Amino acid sequence: MNLLAQWDWYYDGMIMLAGVLCAVAASLPGNFLVLRRISLLGDAVSHAVLPGIAAAFLITHSRSGFAVLPGAVLAGLLTAVLTEWIRDTGKVDEGASMGVAFTTLFALGLVLIVQAADTVDLDPGCVLYGILEATPLETVTVGALEIPRVVLMLGGVVLINAVFIILFFKELLISSFDPGLATTEGFHARILHYLLMVLVAVTAVASFEAAGNILVVAMFIVPPATAMLLTTRLSRMILLSAAIAALSAVLGHVSALTVPALFGFRSTSTAGMMTLCAGLLFFVTALFSPQTGAIVTWARRQRLAWRILSEDLIALLFRLEERTPGQTVLPGTLSRGLLTSLMLTRIAIARQKLRGYVRTSDQGIQLTEAGRQAAAALVRSHRLWENYLVTEGIHVDGIHRQAETLEHFTDRALRDRLQTQGTLADIDPHGSPIPEETIGPSK
């Protein structure tokens, strides 16, 4: 309700557009930073452009973007070169050399800015934490439209980045995964690396003024990392990361207006909220991504564990029946035999009862006909595997545990093949009979 009262389609639309463009522009080259495991270079470059900006101010006495851009890009490139130089010459760990390079340049920038403060009004806070909310204030008329200068600039950067990636897609792909191969294919991985660094620096500098340092650093890393959890194909990863970046920018602006209102505040920093939204999207993906999500894999593992426990349950009942036909077993006996707690055993019994594999009575638990059939298949798999492992020359002491694992993943076709492989037809290495594929009703 509060949101609707404040919402202005032109004003908020332009802020959102600038945010989306900034996010997409950063996420495009960001994919390659994450793939090459130099994610933090985005952070380093965007801090280290400070001396370039300050020097450009000192020389040109102008704050316009076109005066500052070359200096900042050069400084950004210098970070990448300096990092590599320290790493190679001093044999220093990559992270440490990056830390040395960018903090030194940043400190140099601070000193320069203080010196420049006499001649130009320049606030380091303004350089590092631009105000996205101010986007619509400065506009350029293009044809009949009034478009904010920032939007034009960021749109240009998106275009440059997209064209670069499309033109050099194959080269980037190869050099990201196998720089050696890239060099033998006849193009220099290192030149491509520096081209990428130029793009990173250009993107960082262009985004500063509009959105500030933190949004661009986040968008270099977070959307590509999110996309990486979702896919293993580079082209899909790039498209996904751009979509995620745009989504988090939109969500960020909306929540910057609405969320603080819930606590009685006015709106908060849009760039900050966009970053936070990207982080939340990453977190949700990390938990629920279909292939790699932490919760999804956990649930999958739990389901498997339950299946195995339930199968072990009927297999145990089958083996006990072999010894004393027609007997009923108490849950306590079963839980001791399965080496698990009584509660888990009861749940497994309930599961198998639901499937109609066991029936319970006051005396205890008994296999049904269907249950006996399923259990026989399991025990048959187990003993066939034991036979096979012995034929393969594995010592008898080691076979039980392996067969115990393998029995849960063996279907009928595999059992038939195992039967032809084993030397002994109907007795396993421990002397127990191997059940037939279809067993008759119990006596």
Place this chain on the structure above:
Amino acid sequence: MTAEPPRPLWCLRGLLVMAGLVSLTLSAGSIAQGAGPTEVASPVESSPQPLMARLLRVIILQDHNTRVVLLGTMMLGMAAGIVGCFTLLRRRALTGDALSHATLPGVGLAFLLAPVFGLEQKSLPVLLMGAAISGTAGVAAILFIRNLPRLKEDAALGIVLSVFFGAGIALLSLVQQLPAGHSAGLESFIYGKTASMTAGDAWLIGIAGVVAAGIPLLLFRPFQLLCFDEGFAASRGYPILGLDFLLMSVVVLVTIIGLQAVGLVLMIALLVIPAASARFWTNRLDRMLALAAISGSLAGLSGSAISAIFPDLPSGAVIVLVCSAIFFFSMTFGQARGVLTRILRRRSLRLAMDREHLLRGIFELSELSAESTMMPDRNPAASIPALLDLRTWTPSQLQRQIRKSVAEGLVWQNADGAIELTGKGRSEAARLVHRHRLWELYLISHADVAASRVDQEADAIEHVLEPELIEQLEELLKREHRGREIPASPHPLESAQRLPLTTSTEHSAVERPATDSAASRGGEES
């Protein structure tokens, strides 16, 4: 520091703790002399004095404020240097980067929530508590993300850094909407306000610094294992995850006390650079710790002193620049891994190799001529063109080496212009030839290397053979090739195949490629 390993270690640890305590007492003393733990306006900024007067005031520590700032930054540098060594060796130099950013939302939240719990909003302990909590959350997030498939350490650090900082910016933007004045002081968490450090801040830095530096020093052994051989540490039953968490918590502790003093980005520099500088000087962890502590405190001390003398220079930035100056000095001149040291080491190895090649060359050439001329009693000698032809060395390289060997008394140039070995040179050359051929024999009989190829292979390694290895080789080969003291070359000596001793260089230049490729082909076939 020469006795058994544990003692110097303890000495050093004691020394470091002592140093911490001493600086703590010093600061306490200096603070007690001053006006007490209330904020003192910086006299440096308020009084425009001539340079010499300012210099004097700083040097004799006349101002209470200067004393506080100098000692505070010094202790911070020391603590950060020690902690930084462990993160550097753990290959997580930039952990401090991520974690210092991760403290920001905690500061904002603490500020917003303090009234709810009836606490003073602007009190430093409350804000630092918030910073510590969100820093710890950052540690947990890093450990979580690192264990996700496909993502690596760098992505984990980058994500935590940017997302936490973004959240912090959003929270601070809310804080600024609170009644004016309340938000003052929060800015200093990002940029640092060294010059306005109070006595209370210095105390806090001192105590937290001793704790932060003390934990890794007390747990020296487990942390050392963690840094150098994680697998071994795990096999000895050390809890790797717990130690990692503890290390990162210590980083958080150092970071939050440093935030106020030097600001966020520059705190990273104090954690990374002194440790990285110390690494160039030594290969021992205890010495590295001491050096990092010294260079960190030196940078803190001189950085804030310079900025006190020249008020135009922001102290945080100057501290970092002093750090980098120390770093680049160490990188150039470092004793253990510095660039110059490595260049010199490589150079001396190359010179030693040239010397050995020269002596062995003369010896082997004269062996050939002795066989052909039947004059075994002459001192070994060889003409310069023949020597030049022997290896791919330039005439000037050869001449220089000859001059050096003449100076060493190993060879001399006789009346024919040939280079002749002296008695001393002869025994040295015999030793070298002996070593070379032993290795060749070993390669042939035990590594199945073809005789036509064995010369090159031996060449590559003979210069670095240890005397013990030579003895073992002798033992091994004595059983198989008993007889002469210097075994005969197992392959025809190269020059014998194609040239009498004094042939001109042009002649051999034509023939050499053919011989070489034949030799290597022979090697491949075997």
